[in-house]
Amino acid sequence: MDIMGGMTAMASSRTEPDLSYLLDRTSHVLRTRMAAALAEIGLTARMHCALVHALEEERTQIQLAEIGDMDKTTMVNTIDALEQAGLAARKPSSTDRRARIVAVTAKGRRVAEQSRRIVDGVHRAALESLPADERTVMLRALTRLTEGELATPVESPVAARRARQSSR
Known part of the structure; x- marks a missing residue:
């Protein structure tokens, strides 16, 4: 592999x-590491995402799906799994009686804290593989890209294939 990001023969x-x-490669490997680490406590990355964002404030399944970039069916399955594990429950909203929110249980709060530590640890390990000065530069550059040039996907007549995700 060379600095151009391809095989040396193609450089x-x-x-x-x-x-x-x-x-794509770094994202894929990071997702696989995250999935393996969260699986040790019985969560998927999607379950972690829904759980921690439901803790922040009252949120509906639709709001959690938007935050986690999940479709409706995936979110329903994710919340079903959280309910089956006793980590969350669907309840009426305190502000809109027509809406149902995802409420995190006491057990869910404990698991969310544990999963946050796991996620932070996976991120920390990846970043610590770089010298400190490179970490800072990389994070600043990626942040600029995600907030600037690569902030918004472009419309295309042919849908771009998203990277395969084992679980989020």
Whole structure:
């Protein structure tokens, strides 16, 4: 592998680093590590996401789906799994009697704290594999990209294939 992000034999044909490969590969490996670490406490990354965001404030399944970038069916299945595990329950909203929110149980709060520590640990381990000065630069650059040039997907007549995600 070379700095251009491709196989060394192909490096001579590239004029720019293969940013797509670099971001996809690191994202994929990070997701697999996250999935394995969370599985140790019986959660998927999607369950973690829904649980911690439901703790922040009263949120409906639809709001949690938007935050977690999940479709409606995936969110329903995720909340079903959280309910079956005794970590959350669907309850009427305190502000809108027509709406139902996802309420985290006491057990769910404990598991959410544990999953936050796990997620932080996976992120920390990845970042600590870089020298401190490179960590800062990388985080600043990725933040600029996600808030700037790569903040919004573009419309295309052919849908872009999203990276396969084992679980979020």
